[in-house]
Amino acid sequence: MPDSRETKRCDAFVTGWPVKHSRSPLIHNHWLKRYALSGSYTAESVAVEEFPAFISALKSGGRYRGGNVTIPHKETAFQLADRPDEIAKELGAANTLWMADGLLHATNTDSFGFAANLDERHPGWAKINRAVILGAGGASRAVIQAVRDQGVAEIHVVNRTRGRAEDLADRFGPKVHAHALGALGEVMKEAGLFVNTTSLGMNGGETLELDFSTLAERALITDIVYVPLKTPFLIQAERQGRQTVDGLGMLLHQAVPGFEKWFGIRPSVDEELRSLVIEEM
Template structure:
């Protein structure tokens, strides 16, 4: 039986449109160097109209072992995969692809990256019974799925459009509940976890003041935004003594399973790698 790992100089990619700002090559090429592996990981800009052809070539040309997909290709990557797993099936989106025995397999590692980041930086976070998730866009799907799968008793999705929040709650079922923004102050009372999946506070965007003082004293506040590294919501939470976790770790941890699939070694997220990405985004270590 042929094992694709026997191929010399394995190659992997990240495909998106646009793709120039992707930091995935920094992560994977760092790990290739750490393991002294001969291989490469590269950015590939693929316009939406060309993505089907790109996947066809991936299946037939043996150029790549697989790769990552990012905006706007995650949904189409899921649809074009021969064997999407249960996680990507439920999400309807895939960010990690790999070839095996001539077939294209797919998964989504965003939820894994989110929970692994929290596990690494704030062990025991999943003892929180009540979670409040702000935002119901594409980024929140994998996160609410991961929180549900970790067994949290209540997960409240809060969004400007209640219909979008309800769509997520219906997709993932109990214990998810949908709310409008006006419910946020009441929901945060006694909550043990707050996650911002919205763009509020990103790249200098304004963020409202939220009643973090009403959360449990041992609550955790997490943001999936990492530019800026310390977001307005994190600063608000820290000002009332709450623990926080930034979004950079999610980016790093979500890359681990893909690297293992393509290059046959399981990497570890280190402070050195984090510092490399921080330097690239111009943030203090």
């Protein structure tokens, strides 16, 4: 890991296909400017068939010290890394890569980002017995990991395709229970956290009408979707007098560990950065 006093120029990337919608360049370039660092953070559009060659160039000491990986390369990045950490191994996917001692290291910062967002907004959020997670895709895995690692006793994963929720319950162990959508009302009773990890409500798309009244008294409702910032789930929850946290903070916080690995400074997530990203949405 670079030392914070190191002045050597460092370059990092975000790669995906497509990558043009990524907000990562906005976030990292804001930090580069704020901390007056001479490095760069660049979007690299890399097709699936080109990705192994991109990783080979990184390993052989090309331009970059490391970078972020987004859809569809997260699983391949994990497989091609020399040193994936335990978090990446559990998720089978990596979103952050860095070279150290000639080896490619990999982690996944999504679960960190999820927990850090809630820690910032509602410290103590995880002192609950039951969490409900809607959805069973890649984002759901990171949320399950985060909630489980905070010691929440019961995690209920509810998904349209029940089999995918069952796969996650098998993967994450006995605290995680799988359900079909029809069980949602039942498992929400007395839950202290509700998380939407599906694409429902994204960009004005379809949603579900939910009754949040049976959740525990001080329950939190949060959404992985952050476009729009106030998703249909958050609007419904607020109308029902519930506390909500939007998903933008997860995006901002998941970027922190990567920036620190590449550039040697742990950046702060503040209102200025949040406003900047909102302006560009």
